[in-house]
Amino acid sequence: MAITQLTYPHQEPELTGEDIRLRNWARNSRLGLPGSVVAPATEAELCDFLSTSDGRVRMIGSRMSPGRMIEVADGAGTLLDLSRLSGLISSTEDTATFAGSTSLAEVYAFLTARGQMLDASPGVIAEQTLAGALSTGTHGQGLQQSSIAGAALAIRMVLADGTVAEFDHDHPDFPAVQLGLGSLGVITAVTLRARESMIYTCVKKAVDAGTLETDLETWNRENILVKAWWFPQENQVQVWTANEASDDEVSRYRAGGSQLVEYATTDTSMNSTIEATLQHLRDDSKGVADNGKSLRTVSRFRDFTDVTGDIYQVFCKGIATPQINVEIGIPLARAGAVIRTIKDWHAETRPRMHYPVILRCTGASEGWLSPSNGQDTCYFGFVVYYAADGSLSEEGSSFLRAVERALAEEGGRPHWGKYFDESLYDWPALYPQWEAFRRVRETLDPEHRFANAFTDALLD
Structure with missing residues (x-):
């Protein structure tokens, strides 16, 4: 398959009024034309x-996804703003039903107040909507769970003709609906x-990366x-390992009002490493963007300490700032070989990196289009930040293109909600149920009303 020279979009740093609403989170893509947004207040209005x-x-x-995932075809069509269809709908002792546009933060807050959690660890950014997180495969970390969609027991959808369909875990099409790319x-x-x-x-520990190939698994x-x-x-690697707290640790946590406990002993052994990465970011940014949030995402690795808290307090700590983020899932069994490949490539090229390589592993997913479908998976994440003028460094862009090619050659599956070069992938070969998903799409949306140029090319 031919490899194209992927060009990452530059950002429009200053937007006002409706133009903000018509841009994606990273402000690097226009989603539709003025007047194209419709915001129903109820499911009945949507139908x-x-x-x-x-x-x-x-x-x-x-x-929060790349614009090509969200934008309507050729700028024509309707953008559905479903923000008014959010919040808790109902709950039982061990379930909770939320409207699709409920933010993950609201989901987590409701469960935390009940002393509960999802049976899936969170991603770092809680501003995502629940429906969006399912539709793109948002995941956390830990081999005992998979993506957030793995915690879904039932999903209700309004179809292209305005009818309502419900899918529970036993429905034969449920694995398609779990991660539908907004196309169903x-x-x-x-x-x-x-x-x-x-x-x-x-x-939290700082360790030498010399044996990372075996240490990770x-x-x-x-x-x-x-x-x-x-x-x-x-x-170097900063690694966080989280396990059930001891009785004494839980007592201390409860005594502090169930607020995150940060222990007094801090580790400064990575501070020089952090400063070197920050210097790369400052040099490439030509003036930092988004009020310096990118610098804060890196500086948080300084002076780290062990903590005790619930799963959201420990892991849901992301700082949402526009960036180009590439994340590729690799079968865990091949992760060591990929790490060796990256080490060799890095030693040869010495690229300037704005952020460390993020390593998160999950268990297998049932979702047909999940990057972790059918296999324990290690997700390799790479980030390049925007400069204040909305540009990206050429070295950073070249780094992302090169590393994605290397991981695609190892059978990698890209995260749908992030950036990737679709020309690198043979989708039916990567996803055993690819044709089954396409058949479900033809049944639920035979006229492809929920398609745009990107999904048309992907699925047709």
């Missing part, structure tokens, strides 16, 4: 709109499995939740 109108439709959610229908309700909240103690097999950040230029 009425779809049944009495025609033309292409896309859902904008929190707009409008998710209006999701029933999630909840369980008693566990309090974790997260131990060992860490993940021996601990409940693991997240690692690899700084290749300094041959």
